[in-house]
Amino acid sequence: MIDHQTQTKPPIISAEDLCIFYGNFRAVKNVDMKIVPNQITAIIGPSGCGKSTVLRSFNRMNDFIPNCHVTGKITFHGHNIYDEDVDPVQVRQKIGMVFQKPNPFPKSIFDNVAWGLKINGMKGDLSEPVEQALKQAALWDEVKDHLKKSGLSLSGGQQQRLCIARALAVKPDIILMDEPCSALDPIATLKIEDLMRELSKDYTIIIVTHNMQQAARASDYTAFFTMDSDRAGVMVEYGETSHIFTNPQDKRTEDYITGRYG
Amino acid sequence: MNEYTDLAGESNTNLQKRHRDSKIWRTIFYASTAAAIIILAILILSIVNQAFGLVVLKNTVEPEKISSVPLEQLSSQDLIKILKKNLTSNRYKTIDRDMPFTARSQADLVDLVIAEVVKPTVVDSYHLDVSILHRNEIMARAAEKYPNGHVEFHSWLNPEFITRSMSSTPELAGVRTAIFGSLWIILITVLVAFPTGVGAAIYLEEYAASNRINKIIQTNIDNLAGVPSIIYGILGLAIFVRGLGYFTGGGFLGSGETGGRTILSAGLTMALLILPILIINAQEAIRAVPRSLREASYGLGATKWQTIWHHVLPSALPGILTGTILAISRAIGETAPLILVGASSFINRDPSSVFSRFTALPIQIYNWTTRPQDEFRNIAAAAILVLLVLLLSLNAFAILMRNRFTRRIS
Numbered sequence: 001m002i003d004h005q006t007q008t009k010p011p012i013i014s015a016e017d018l019c020i021f022y023g024n025f026r027a028v029k030n031v032d033m034k035i036v037p038n039q040i041t042a043i044i045g046p047s048g049c050g051k052s053t054v055l056r057s058f059n060r061m062n063d064f065i066p067n068c069h070v071t072g073k074i075t076f077h078g079h080n081i082y083d084e085d086v087d088p089v090q091v092r093q094k095i096g097m098v099f100q101k102p103n104p105f106p107k108s109i110f111d112n113v114a115w116g117l118k119i120n121g122m123k124g125d126l127s128e129p130v131e132q133a134l135k136q137a138a139l140w141d142e143v144k145d146h147l148k149k150s151g152l153s154l155s156g157g158q159q160q161r162l163c164i165a166r167a168l169a170v171k172p173d174i175i176l177m178d179e180p181c182s183a184l185d186p187i188a189t190l191k192i193e194d195l196m197r198e199l200s201k202d203y204t205i206i207i208v209t210h211n212m213q214q215a216a217r218a219s220d221y222t223a224f225f226t227m228d229s230d231r232a233g234v235m236v237e238y239g240e241t242s243h244i245f246t247n248p249q250d251k252r253t254e255d256y257i258t259g260r261y262g
Numbered sequence: 263m264n265e266y267t268d269l270a271g272e273s274n275t276n277l278q279k280r281h282r283d284s285k286i287w288r289t290i291f292y293a294s295t296a297a298a299i300i301i302l303a304i305l306i307l308s309i310v311n312q313a314f315g316l317v318v319l320k321n322t323v324e325p326e327k328i329s330s331v332p333l334e335q336l337s338s339q340d341l342i343k344i345l346k347k348n349l350t351s352n353r354y355k356t357i358d359r360d361m362p363f364t365a366r367s368q369a370d371l372v373d374l375v376i377a378e379v380v381k382p383t384v385v386d387s388y389h390l391d392v393s394i395l396h397r398n399e400i401m402a403r404a405a406e407k408y409p410n411g412h413v414e415f416h417s418w419l420n421p422e423f424i425t426r427s428m429s430s431t432p433e434l435a436g437v438r439t440a441i442f443g444s445l446w447i448i449l450i451t452v453l454v455a456f457p458t459g460v461g462a463a464i465y466l467e468e469y470a471a472s473n474r475i476n477k478i479i480q481t482n483i484d485n486l487a488g489v490p491s492i493i494y495g496i497l498g499l500a501i502f503v504r505g506l507g508y509f510t511g512g513g514f515l516g517s518g519e520t521g522g523r524t525i526l527s528a529g530l531t532m533a534l535l536i537l538p539i540l541i542i543n544a545q546e547a548i549r550a551v552p553r554s555l556r557e558a559s560y561g562l563g564a565t566k567w568q569t570i571w572h573h574v575l576p577s578a579l580p581g582i583l584t585g586t587i588l589a590i591s592r593a594i595g596e597t598a599p600l601i602l603v604g605a606s607s608f609i610n611r612d613p614s615s616v617f618s619r620f621t622a623l624p625i626q627i628y629n630w631t632t633r634p635q636d637e638f639r640n641i642a643a644a645a646i647l648v649l650l651v652l653l654l655s656l657n658a659f660a661i662l663m664r665n666r667f668t669r670r671i672s
Contacts, residue, residue, distance in 0.1 A: 166562065167561065
């Protein structure tokens, strides 16, 4: 029932039999997912189905939640990132993250972008890479004259693009986006979507969204998650976005995307 | 407009009741604020009341008996003669040795004659309220009781009071030594307690696993914040004065004359006293740092320490500093532990190092209030004002620092 597309390129990151537990509660079960490089993959599904949990397991952000543990494998560059000898800090350098609520540091716009570079050991004049990251995030023209101003003085949409610039500056391979537009107005949302399209040339993007139109508009692949009878999240269907939205294989997917769900 | 009045009419009684309730609560809150302000005002007024007022001064030797013309008009030679005639030869020599009479100016000599020979002493003192309301009665009574005395308005809090050291005569006593003692102790306290407290808070909040041992530690810290200060005094006496006297007294540097009863012992004891308060406050401040900030940092590949140092601590710092201000305020007014670790009640040498014997403002105040003479109570009130000003200026400094930090990071 899971629609595995014939993929030409090898996956950049893949989950195999991934289960995520909070204490004894199994929040997500048996997820198998291969992410195609340089594409935008959207994860959709009703609230509480474990979309964000799965997304956060891709760069080990769940490590900070007490009692949370993972079984199965997430393979990135041929390594299981949950192996003992893998440093989660290194994983997060390669797999960046943009959060639901824009969360710039209470620092200047420049320092927001430069900080990630500094902690990763880059020294000297950082204005070049900072400018590049801000340009990539389509924010440069709006902020180039006041880089000293606090990142918190920007509008919500600008803050979110600042967070994207911040993530881009450390040159990750993959960018995880956890409902990046849910706190933004439609115009700012469109800007982010355009930006994602632009970024997918160089990066692989995985985005969790509540907004089905967004998934349909902006993604290449879509995974539909829902809650099982034992309240654990399961992946129902995964495939090219056009297929999922026009020709869903599973009844639950069809119900959800046509709005008949719960 | 009309439809709104109609709307209100529907649930009018209910709305009125809600408005009435909020009015009652508002009144209660106003009243409690007002009560606090009134109590504070009464406290300050009663202190000020004692620190200023009329005094009756009486000369030991009347100036008219020494010289027929006013002292100010005498020549230096005449003044020296008067001193020689009226002072014991020992006293005369001591003063001469301090600075030869011939080298002193005429005005200096006049002051010397007044201080050494005329010796005006306070024989009676009145509080400020009485001084203002019953000025004439005081004048009349003083004229009757002390025919030679004269009445004048005296501020017990004056520049000399702050710059003079301790003395057994209230008119000549000052708080300089005590101010220095208090400042030294606070310095040691902050230097020891701040890094230790913040460090402990970071460990407990960020690193400690939630196991049984750490829970016991946490509970104990919470309880220690409520332990009476005299217990800390006993602890300080046992550990720093007795146990480690060799170190706290500077014995290891070859100057062990003071035993362990030094500024260092006092500062360390005070540090122990405020440590739990500081830790709890710092923990609260660290806990209040939003998770989104930490996640943003981790998401960029920051290590735990980089996240703590660059984001958690700067964000928590205003809160930590607020806690520190409260803790310092407490430490500067503490008396009991200082008595136990051996504050000297009578000392007129300024502390020169952390191994000096010491006194502190609260010790002086306590000491003076226990004396029977009224005048000591006057200078105790003046010393309380000094303590308040010192406390407020330290706090103002800390608040200034905090505001600077807050502005820098937001």
